[in-house]
Amino acid sequence: MLLALLTALTGLGPVGWAAGLLFAAGLWTLLDTAARRAGTDALGPADLVTLARAALVGGVLALVVDGAGPVPIVAVASVALALDAVDGRVARRTGTASALGARFDMEVDAVLLLVLSAHVAVLLGPWVLAIGLMRYAYAAAGRLLPWLRGALPVRYSAKAVAAVQGIVLVAAVAGAPGWVVAAALVLLVWSFGQSVVFLWRAR
Structure with a gap:
């Protein structure tokens, strides 16, 4: 439905369309596999909000791959970012927070940053890809260094820095200067550095 609306x-x-449909198929497969592993066959209310966000991320991907202008990309990505503040609240208010929901939310955020950073990299340079790839590089490092997979305390600064990345990348799509994106990247490196130092000391 979203792809049809974007076409109109x-x-x-x-x-x-091809990019959007491939994303939908991959999302369906991965989410179904994760749900089976979690022992559930239904999504909670917060997960449905996250699913709507995931569909919007697929729309952003379709627009970026299709070479759309900045206006539709900014519009769809902005709605996806706005909904990021909704699913967590819904989970807490309905008492349906779960490890699956938290992971689903995190991965949707990561894919959106990757897609946006790939688009902005075309405008400002390949260094912008570091924003979208940071999460995946950290996960890959965790496979080689088990201590990186340790539990981290809740840091609101980390959540704020993560939120800033999406906002700044959308602003860059709309024409914000490169130094703003560079500042966001510095913040992201600092945030991941904080996590690495904590886990190194607690290993």
């Missing part, structure tokens, strides 16, 4: 509004072409 922006003239989304076959390349965008």
Whole structure:
């Protein structure tokens, strides 16, 4: 439905459709596998909000791959970012918070940052990709260094820095200067550095 709406509004072409449908198929497969491992066959109310965000991320991917202009990308990505503040509240108010929901939320955020950073990298340079790849590099390092997989305390600064990345990347799509993105990247490196130092000391 979202792809059809984007086609009507922006003239989304076959390349965008292909990217969107592949994303949907991958999302369905991974979410189904994760749900089976978690022993559940239904999504809670907060998970449905996250699922809506995931669909919007697929829309952003379709627009980026199709070479759409900044206006539709900014519009769809902004709605996805706004909903990021909703699913957590819904989970807490309905008492349906779960490890699956938290992981689902985190991975949707990571994919959105990756897609946006890839688009902005075309505008400002390949260094911007570091924002989108940081989460995946950290996870890959954790496979080689088991102590990086330790539990981290809740840091609101880390949540704030993560939120800033999406906002800044959307602003960059709209024409914000490169130094703003560079500042966001510095903050992200600092945030991940804090986590690495904590885990190193607690190993």
